[in-house]
Amino acid sequence: MDFKRELEGIREAGLYRSLRRMESASSRTVRVEGREMLMCASNNYLGLADHPLLQETAMEAIRRFGTGSGGSRLTTGNTALHESLERELAAFKGTEAAVLFNTGYMANVAALTALVGAGDLILSDRLNHASLIDGARLSRAEVQVYEHCDLDDLEKKVSSAREGSMSTREELTGATALDEGDSTRGSQGRYRRILIVTDGVFSMDGDIAPLPDICDLAERWGADVMVDDAHATGVLGAKGAGTADHFGCQHRVAVQMGTMSKALGAEGGYIAGSREMIEFLINRARPFIFSTAQSPAVIGAVLAALQIVQSEPERRESLLRRATRLRNEMLAAGFDVLPGETPILGVVLGEADRAVAFARELEAQGVFAPAIRPPTVPAGTSRIRLTLTAAHTDEDVGTITDAFTNARQALSTHAL
Incomplete structure (x- = not known):
């Protein structure tokens, strides 16, 4: 070149x-x-990135656990801090469980490549973040883009996809996820699983997805919903837990993704959802399996940030x-x-x-x-x-x- x-x-x-x-x-x-x-x-x-409490908890984590984790979560890098933060995030988001990733980008790629695949359909908002777009492309699922926050266009696409579909709504768990290398897919217009994917707050425009209406539509047509809450976590909602908290529909969203690099003042990402889905991601999400665990300082800082979000x-x-x-x-x-x-x-x-x-x-x-x-x-x-x-x-x-x-x-x- x-x-x-x-x-x-x-x-x-x-x-x-x-x-x-x-x-x-x-x-x-x-x-x-x-x-x-x-x-x-x-x-x-x-304004938490230089907050004294985050700095102090980060330094205390270093004093206790060192500067690096020393391995992936599944080998030697899993600490009590990581597990504590995952419990706190799950409670914060109103889900059964959560799992950490090194970046928000990795969290989106991990979820989309592990939870859907060949034979599935992803319906993606036209203005979704690049990490969602890339994760969808890598998933091997069919991808259709609907116009930005356009419920009519979304319903047209999901209803057309469901005509003659192989099954009704299937949960996004290990029992229904495709094995690596499985190229099976349904006939034209027939999908095992449909996942509607949207930003909660769109990062370049600043508008909010009409999440309750998207959930209504998904439930009507047997689809699941994934929300990227990178720019909503800590900012929207009664307790600052993001878009689903803002609209009061936490239990209607199958996959809640968020980051710790924005309002939470540190770095990293997470996926929150059902316990079975999180266990499946731990076992099948390649960005989780093959990455060194986040450093103790980052985890300590985020634990402090969650306290501040909920108390202030x-x-x-x-x-x-x-x-x-x-x-x-x-x-x-x-x-x-x-x-x-x-x-x-x-x-x-x-x-x-x-x-x-x-x-x-x-x-x-x-x-x-x-x-x-x-x-x-x-x-x-x-x-x-x-x-x-x-x-x-x-x-x-x-x-x-x-x-x-x-x-x-x-x-x-x-x-x-």
Whole structure:
């Protein structure tokens, strides 16, 4: 491959990316390559990534268990900390059990490649995260994409798939999962199992999936539901447990995935669900079986984060209140802000080069919010993805709005 020519093409399309060096913790402000700026793009929604309690529990875990786990969970890497966190996550999510993965990406790939396969159907929202898309592709199941949060399109696809199907609803357990290498599948239009897969909160748009309606539809047509709650865990719900908690439908979702790298301030992912499904994943999910267990420090930090999420609801309450204020102020200033009620605000600017120029102007004013371009978002919808955290203040909201207004004016002047 001619990498030089490929890179030139990427640059010409305005899609070239390079690493930015953070020189301080992910917090309200951050030092980026020698400059102090207001951080407006972090997924550290509750401001826990540098919280003293998380730091202390992480250090205590290191003192007790060391810096590394020393092996996979199924060999020598399983500790009392890992088991404790899985119990806490299951209770938090309202499920029978949970299992940890090193990243959210691995959790999605693990679930989709282990729980469905040839002869099954995955129905996937068009704006699902890349890890869901990749997991679906690797699963060997047939994949059909339904329009974003479009219940009519979803029902059309699932009803068509169920016509003449081989069976009614089958649980996602070891008893029904395909053996590795089994290429059996039903005849056209006939599926052993149908899994509807959706983000809970969509990471680039910030809107929430209509989960109760999706569950209604799934139950009507004998399908199961999987929800990626990476951006909802800690943010939505009566106790901050995510999208299913937000809508009160925890027991209607077969597979709840979440991450510990966003609102929980650390890293890693998990799958929560029935005890039999979790046992099956432990035995069959390749990213779990063949990965070294997470370090004790990470597990200790997340245990502390779960305590804070459940004992300090004011963090997410103030976060959501400021997000609503910022959305209203940005709309009043004439920006194209995607609708939503989460801390993610997609400010659509159009072409990639305009979004890059806009991000550069924001940096000049001390606001760090990088441009989001294809393939992360569809062509023509490049944007600034704003995120607030519980650490931001009311004054910060005004600072962000002013910075956007000034950036727009600066770009307009440059164009003249």
